[in-house]
Amino acid sequence: MFRILLGREGRVWREALAAVLAAEEDLEVVAELAHTDEVPVVAARKRPDVVVLDHALPGSLTVPDLCEKLGAALPGSVVLVLMDQRGGALSTALARLAPRVGVLTTDATPWQLVESVRQLVRGETVLDAKVAVAALTARDNPLTDRERDVLRLAADGAPAKEIATELFLSAGTVRNYLSRVIAKTGARTRIEAIRIAQASGWI
Structure with a gap:
């Protein structure tokens, strides 16, 4: 059984994603959060195997920073980031953290989401092709x-x-x-x- 922490803004979408994941016999959602600042604290307590994050999750921590923080605190865990196809600069930052961090577009099917979680746990790289193209074609981001x-x-x-x-x-x-x-x-x-x-x- 793989334990999942889910970070997604918007209760309706968060609970819908949680239901998709929890429907699988080998997956268990142990926490649902709406803010990046909550994730490290709850992750330290729940010790999830997989953290699934929305790329636009609000909070003082950016998603790449959060991924780095989780990697240091929970070296045995993996992170799957769900994002749209426009985030080229963000995709590049996250791609450097593979295979511990995977990236999947928000238009992926529920089956692709579930399989991506399993692939990450097996140590395989998960990087959506559309996201990879966006990362390769992104201009250098001048913004902090x-x-x-x-x-x-x-x-x-x-x-x-x-x-x-x-x-x-x-x-x-x-x-x-x-x-x-x-x-x-x-x-x-x-x-x-x-x-x-x-x-x-x-x-």
């Missing part, structure tokens, strides 16, 4: 992890105050991050910066 966090929230329509609360920053710091992002992307506005970053696979 924190700038990407701020821009992702801005892309969801969150105002500076809300972003500041979510990331434990001041509103002024958030505005400074957004100004730097606009300058780095060569955009004229925040909206244009978001479009450039999304098209380049930086967020």
